[in-house]
Amino acid sequence: MKLGAPLLIRIVVFLLLVLFLTRPELFAPLLEPLTQNGAPAIYNQGDLLALTLSHLRTVAVATGAAAVVAVGFAILVTRPIGAEFLPLSRSIVNIGQTFPPVAVLALAVPAVGFGEKPTLIALFLYGLLPIFENTLTGLTRLPPAVVDAANGMGMTETQRLFRVELPLAFPVILEGVRLSTVIALATATIGSTVAAKGLGEVIIAGLLSNNLAFVVQGGVIVGVLAVLLSDAFSALGDAAARRTGRVVRAEAA
Amino acid sequence: MQQRIDKLGVVIALTLAGAAFLPLATYRANRIAGGEGKSIAEALPAWAAVALALVLVAAALVALIRSSTGLRLGTSLAGIAALALAVGFSAIYLTPEGDRYARVAPGSGFWLALFGLAIMAADAMVRLRLGPTARIAGVLLFFGALGLLLVSGVWDGLSILKEYSGRADVFWREAGTHMTLAVGSLAAAVAVGLPLGIAADRVDRLRAPVLNVLNIVQTIPSIALFGILIAPLGWLAANVPGAAAIGIRGIGIAPAFVALFLYSLLPMVANTVVGLRGVAREAVEAARGMGMTNAQRLFKVELPLAAPLILTGIRIVLVQNIGLATIAALIGGGGFGVFVFQGIGQTATDLILLGAVPTVLLAFAAAVVLDAVVELTAKGAP
Structure with a gap:
């Protein structure tokens, strides 16, 4: 196990991120070479920390809602009562994934107006698919012996679902949530083109005023957040997988 | 008698029923003005409104009752075609003669009905287990039909094509x-x-x-x-x-x-x-x-x-x-x-x-x- 060094790097990266968000002016000399004609090196039309938090909140709300709906729906179609929907829901997931996020966002604007709402809708819809697919995989690829054992113990359907199936599928579900979160973090930046509060504002301000420093700091903050959150989810998933004694990541590798 | 009702059919029938009460088209005085919903009865001449309503009811019934997959596919595709033609007619019908600023766009009822029928068609296609060549042929047919609709001019009254014709x-x-x-x-x-x-x-x-x-x-x-x-x-x-x-x-x-x-x-x-x-x-x-x-x-x-x-x-x-x-x-x-x-x-x-x-x-x-x-x-x- 070589967890030590990377973990240390991650902690350092996280601390640097916090420092940058709270005291960005300390980093101004680093970003100054990217500016022209004495333009400001640090985003000055809003508080970076506040924008980051609102960015994260948008992602959390949308992905959280997507997780609840997607897991609920995946449970439904894997029960006898919803089995008729299973083949169709698979193909809907496949088709849904071909919808470009920008198109979803743009189509949501006429329906609900500018601001936070279209971004939340686009992130929600886009977040559903990976979580649904992974939950489905998790629930349909349980070892049959385990399910038989649960039945043999006289568990009811509900008991089996909550005590056996969901805990065993949890690492795979978490992997879906991780994917959705990473996608949502990047997609939320596009939300700023429809006036949502978030880090996209910084990037777009940079594009409009031809200030590369803004583009870089907006992009790097989102990138670092994505890497850190993705790693955190992976660690959580690995821990859960170890607890249930199933190796999830070996399949993916 | 049991198992005569298709569960997915219930969802589709409800979707189509809901769509019937929502506006088929939206009318706007100009391209950025607020929209005004027009129901099926308002958006189409009487004969066309009745015809469209009948097609939608038929599709809902076929969806609801367990029926052969081929029939379901045929009905849903016919429904989609009827819907596409109807929305084109409604644009011509609703636009006042010679008015170049008025815009007619498909309304929420159109999109919901399209969604319901597309689900029905997709479900039928999944059940038919179409092979790869058949799927490619399906895509070609779809784009052929779309091209035909565009060339025929049925949709020329729709706002999206008015945006297109200008550029x-x-x-x-x-x-x-x-x-x-x-x-x-x-x-x-x-x-x-x-x-x-x-x-x-x-x-x-x-x-x-x-x-x-x-x-x-x-x-x-x-x-x-x-x-x-x-x-x-x-x-x-x-x-x-x-x-x-x-x-x-x-x-x-x-x-x-x-x-x-x-x-x-x-x-x-x-x-x-x-x-x-x-x-x-x-x-x-x-x-x-x-x-x-x-x-x-x-x-x-x-x-x-x-x-x-x-x-x-x-x-x-x-x-x-x-x-x-x-x-x-x-x-x-x-x-x-x-x-x-x-x-x-x-x-x-x-x-x-x-x-x-x-x-x-x-x-x-x-x-x-x-x-x-x-x-x-x-x-x-x-």
Whole structure:
């Protein structure tokens, strides 16, 4: 196990991120070479920390809602009562994934107006698919012996679902949530083109005023957040997988 | 008697019933004015309204009662056709004679009914287990029917086509740019990603670093990556003789192309590596036993066996690029995004649709066709 060094790097990266968000002016000399004609090196039309938090909140709300709906729906179609929907829901997931996020966002604007709402809708819809697919995989690829054992113990359907199936599928579900979160973090930046509060504002301000420093700091903050959150989810998933004694990541590798 | 009612049919019938009470079309006095919903009865002449209502009721009944898959597919497709014709008629019917500013767009009822019927058609197609060739034929038929509707002029009264008719040449130019960006960056990613993937498979020490770097590239939000590339490419154009002459510039198509290329590398390299790793050991041993050289083994055994996974990588990249190419418009790179962002800026829904609908259709067609191709190669492989 070589967890030590990377973990240390991650902690350092996280601390640097916090420092940058709270005291960005300390980093101004680093970003100054990217500016022209004495333009400001640090985003000055809003508080970076506040924008980051609102960015994260948008992602959390949308992905959280997507997780609840997607897991609920995946449970439904894997029960006898919803089995008729299973083949169709698979193909809907496949088709849904071909919808470009920008198109979803743009189509949501006429329906609900500018601001936070279209971004939340686009992130929600886009977040559903990976979580649904992974939950489905998790629930349909349980070892049959385990399910038989649960039945043999006289568990009811509900008991089996909550005590056996969901805990065993949890690492795979978490992997879906991780994917959705990473996608949502990047997609939320596009939300700023429809006036949502978030880090996209910084990037777009940079594009409009031809200030590369803004583009870089907006992009790097989102990138670092994505890497850190993705790693955190992976660690959580690995821990859960170890607890249930199933190796999830070996399949993916 | 039990099991006569189809559960999915209940959902579809409810969707269609709901759609019947929502506006079929929205009428606006001009392209950015507020809309006014028109129900089926208001949006169509009496005979057409009755006909459409009958078709929808019939579709709902067929959906509700367990019936043969062929009948369900036929009814749902007939319903979609009726809906498409009806919305075109309603545009002509609702627009006052000679009024060039009035706009008629499909309303929420149209979209909901279309969704319900599309679900019904998709369900029937899934149950029919169409083979890959049949699916490709289906896509061709769909686009043929769409082209026929567009050429026939039935939809000419609809607002999205009015937006189009004002900028037809711009539309086709941006369509060309969009495809150049999406397909060109895919070609570049294949040319670089395939050898890189083979190298990463062969050289153990290369694998983790290459995949990690490409993973990190994926986390950079697209608008930022597009923006960040403006600087180095601008510098190249200004300082390397000949660079500007071949089209390398700070803004425009060049940074968009490079950004799409960078995003495409991860799926290409990762799928090549996974595909090559998955080649059965026996196959490699057998090839070695036959006295094949390393190169022969790679080209005659390993790559053909890994082909389905590599093609899956190409499918992921193409669908992703068609969507992402819309972002290029933000940095002057052109493509369908031009209409999307102009439309957002002018709050002109129809203009947004003019950019978004072709993007969605292209991505959808690319996904279906390439999925079918993947299936065909997987079947061909021993």
